[in-house]
Amino acid sequence: MTEIQAMLSIKDLRTTVGSRKVLDGLSLQVSAGEVHAIMGPNGSGKSTLAFTLAGRPGYDVTGGSVSYCGEDLLSLEPEARAQRGLFLGFQYPVEIPGVNNVYLLKAALNAARKQRGLPEVDALEFLMLVREKMKIMQMDESFLSRGVNEGFSGGEKKRNEILQMLVLEPSLAVLDEADSGLDIDALKVVANGVNALRAPDRAIVLVTHYQRLLDYIKPDRVHVLACGKIIRSGGPELARELEARGYDWLLIEAA
Amino acid sequence: MSALPATMPTPRDEHWKYANLRGLARARFEPSVSPPAETVARITAALPKPLEGFERIVLIDGFVSSVSSTPSAFTTTSPISIAKLNADRYFLELNRRLRSDTLRLAVARHQKRSVEVVVVSLGTSHPAIEIALAEGAELSLIERHLPLSADATVINLVIFAVVGVHAQFELSRIVQASPKAQHVETIELRLCEGSASKFFQLTTGAALSRTTAFAAHDGRDSSLEWHAAALGEGTQSHDAFVHVAHSAPSAKTLQQFRGIAADRSRVSFTGHMRVDTNAPYAQCDQSLKCLLTGSEAEADVRPQLEILTDAVRASHGATVGKLDPDMLFYLLSRGIPEESASSLLKWAFVSDVLRRLSNPAIRAEIEYSLERVLPGAVAARSGT
Ligand SMILES: Nc1ncnc2c1ncn2[C@@H]1O[C@H](COP(=O)(O)OP(=O)(O)OP(=O)(O)O)[C@@H](O)[C@H]1O
Ligand SMILES: [Mg+2]
Numbered sequence: 001m002t003e004i005q006a007m008l009s010i011k012d013l014r015t016t017v018g019s020r021k022v023l024d025g026l027s028l029q030v031s032a033g034e035v036h037a038i039m040g041p042n043g044s045g046k047s048t049l050a051f052t053l054a055g056r057p058g059y060d061v062t063g064g065s066v067s068y069c070g071e072d073l074l075s076l077e078p079e080a081r082a083q084r085g086l087f088l089g090f091q092y093p094v095e096i097p098g099v100n101n102v103y104l105l106k107a108a109l110n111a112a113r114k115q116r117g118l119p120e121v122d123a124l125e126f127l128m129l130v131r132e133k134m135k136i137m138q139m140d141e142s143f144l145s146r147g148v149n150e151g152f153s154g155g156e157k158k159r160n161e162i163l164q165m166l167v168l169e170p171s172l173a174v175l176d177e178a179d180s181g182l183d184i185d186a187l188k189v190v191a192n193g194v195n196a197l198r199a200p201d202r203a204i205v206l207v208t209h210y211q212r213l214l215d216y217i218k219p220d221r222v223h224v225l226a227c228g229k230i231i232r233s234g235g236p237e238l239a240r241e242l243e244a245r246g247y248d249w250l251l252i253e254a255a
Numbered sequence: 256m257s258a259l260p261a262t263m264p265t266p267r268d269e270h271w272k273y274a275n276l277r278g279l280a281r282a283r284f285e286p287s288v289s290p291p292a293e294t295v296a297r298i299t300a301a302l303p304k305p306l307e308g309f310e311r312i313v314l315i316d317g318f319v320s321s322v323s324s325t326p327s328a329f330t331t332t333s334p335i336s337i338a339k340l341n342a343d344r345y346f347l348e349l350n351r352r353l354r355s356d357t358l359r360l361a362v363a364r365h366q367k368r369s370v371e372v373v374v375v376s377l378g379t380s381h382p383a384i385e386i387a388l389a390e391g392a393e394l395s396l397i398e399r400h401l402p403l404s405a406d407a408t409v410i411n412l413v414i415f416a417v418v419g420v421h422a423q424f425e426l427s428r429i430v431q432a433s434p435k436a437q438h439v440e441t442i443e444l445r446l447c448e449g450s451a452s453k454f455f456q457l458t459t460g461a462a463l464s465r466t467t468a469f470a471a472h473d474g475r476d477s478s479l480e481w482h483a484a485a486l487g488e489g490t491q492s493h494d495a496f497v498h499v500a501h502s503a504p505s506a507k508t509l510q511q512f513r514g515i516a517a518d519r520s521r522v523s524f525t526g527h528m529r530v531d532t533n534a535p536y537a538q539c540d541q542s543l544k545c546l547l548t549g550s551e552a553e554a555d556v557r558p559q560l561e562i563l564t565d566a567v568r569a570s571h572g573a574t575v576g577k578l579d580p581d582m583l584f585y586l587l588s589r590g591i592p593e594e595s596a597s598s599l600l601k602w603a604f605v606s607d608v609l610r611r612l613s614n615p616a617i618r619a620e621i622e623y624s625l626e627r628v629l630p631g632a633v634a635a636r637s638g639t
């Protein structure tokens with residue numbers, strides 16, 4: 001894999017949150033068509049990586065570079081990153097009472113279309129698209145008219161994140177613990193949703209704690225994030241090894 | 256002109272601490288001049304189409320200039336003011352001294368009316384509206400101010416309403432004066448036994464606006480909902496003082512205010528509720544919130560509860576805060592441009608007040624006015 005081909009190329013990334021250095025020289029390459037899983041202990045910086053990629057204020061990059069589809073990702077505003085096909089699935093999706101769920105979907109889709117020089121989506125076409133994606137996510141249409149994530153259960157919020165992803169069809173989806181808090185059936189639904197997005201021109205980065213999700217979404221690569229960097233990378237077998245052995249042995253090796 | 260029985264308020268007057276008194280002192284309150292017939296014709300032709308099902312009355316510079324149906328006969332002497340303090344009566348007295356017409360709206364026993372009052376100001380005006388609802392009467396009144404003149408107009412408006420026994424009153428106001436206007440208003444409501452009143456106000460216009468309002472629960476079991484929103488931008492200042500007195504048992508008041516202060520604007524709201532010794536079993540709920548979005552903006556919300564009897568159920572909350580950064584980032588992360596994202600969140604903030612509007616025509620009208628200051632927001636609610 002050459003660097004030119006990688007859709008996402010992170011080199012020596014350093015991020016400070018508050019006064020804490022969280023990412024400390026993280027490097028990662030993700031090519032189109034691939035699914036990468038990132039695992040690692042609590043507090044190791046997985047969400048920090050996701051937020052840094054999405055451009056959340058307060059996540060200060062003090063070093064390194066990120067190129068995405070040939071562009072300097074870090075120089076773009078958060079909304080511009082999203083409009084260029086980067087999608088962040090939140091570990092804790094935010095409730096926004098008073099802003100309509102379906103409106104957000106439509107406004108987000110139109111923002112991305114505008115970036116690509118396309119006209120606003122036709123109302124009927126949009127409705128059909130949303131209905132189709134809701135079917136995949138087994139979500140009731142009543143969710144559309146509610147406030148964004150307002151009063152949604154933990155599992156419903158996660159489904160709603162994936163629904164947004166399916167409607168937006170991003171080139172790169174970074175899903176932060178899409179599986180946490182899901183019941184067994186919901187896990188399959190979410191995995192189905194993610195698999196529906198897999199395509200040769202798209203890439204997916206899954207942050208997860210459990211091997212279980214990876215039974216449904218087969219990753220090409222598995223990475224361990226600890227001490228602010230990727231300390232080990234491997235194939236799907238690495239996730240199974242982690243499930244059996246935990247992280248201690250790796251941390252000792254890394255130290 | 257002989258001296259008024261009241262004097263111009265000063266910052267020492269308790270109810271005027273946050274008012275822009277310097278701005279008010281500069282306003283020239285002159286008697287209004289009856290607009291020439293061609294002006295009236297021109298304005299009448301330019302008005303938006305009337306709300307369906309509503310009688311329309313147009314006030315131009317305080318003169319009743321067109322009435323789509325004759326207001327019911329109604330004779331009364333001007334009601335006695337609830338306001339006790341001299342300072343609070345100053346603009347009221349000034350209005351009485353300088354007003355031209357008094358628009359009298361009466362609804363007879365068990366009758367129902369829907370009225371739209373369009374207020375147009377071109378120069379100086381002292382509009383006066385006196386409302387009486389007889390027993391069991393229903394009135395839905397929408398009052399809209401149309402900013403047809405870009406000049407520095409001066410308005411000193413007075414509304415008096417007596418809501419009769421078991422009557423139902425809904426007053427929705429859109430105060431959207433021209434950007435240079437100075438706007439003062441005094442509103443008084445007397446609420447009789449078993450009556451139900453709902454008040455809505457959206458203030459977006461005027462360089463400076465001040466609302467002084469008094470409501471009195473004179474009869475038992477009366478209820479009042481007071482919902483107000485004010486949006487300030489540039490160097491606008493919007494200030495309101497609302498006093499609600501419970502003087503009879505088992506009355507209910509719900510008061511909500513949502514203010515947004517952008518740029519260098521000032522937005523303030525004081526909600527004073529008093530429950531007298533002879534008004535037990537009252538219920539008072541108050542929620543006053545302001546959003547500061549400008550780095551040089553100022554916002555004050557002051558809840559004041561004065562409870563002189565036992566057996567009162569009361570709740571109140573008051574906050575001044577900024578746009579929630581987590582909500583904002585969530586929207587940005589979906590590709591929504593920053594300006595639209597903050598517009599959406601402001602809309603969501605104000606919608607606490609709007610969702611109480613039961614009449615769809617009035618709601619649409621208020622949303623439309625809000626759309627001018629928060630573009631794209633209406634669609635966000637309806638999801639179209
Ligand atoms: N504002 C802040 N100030 C200081 N430290 C912070 C701040 N925000 C996050 N951190 C710290 O950064 C570290 C990394 O947090 P992050 O959320 O990225 O971990 P994570 O790997 O996603 O953990 P989890 O598996 O529990 O979700 C944590 O130790 C956290 O406490
Ligand atoms: Mg995390």
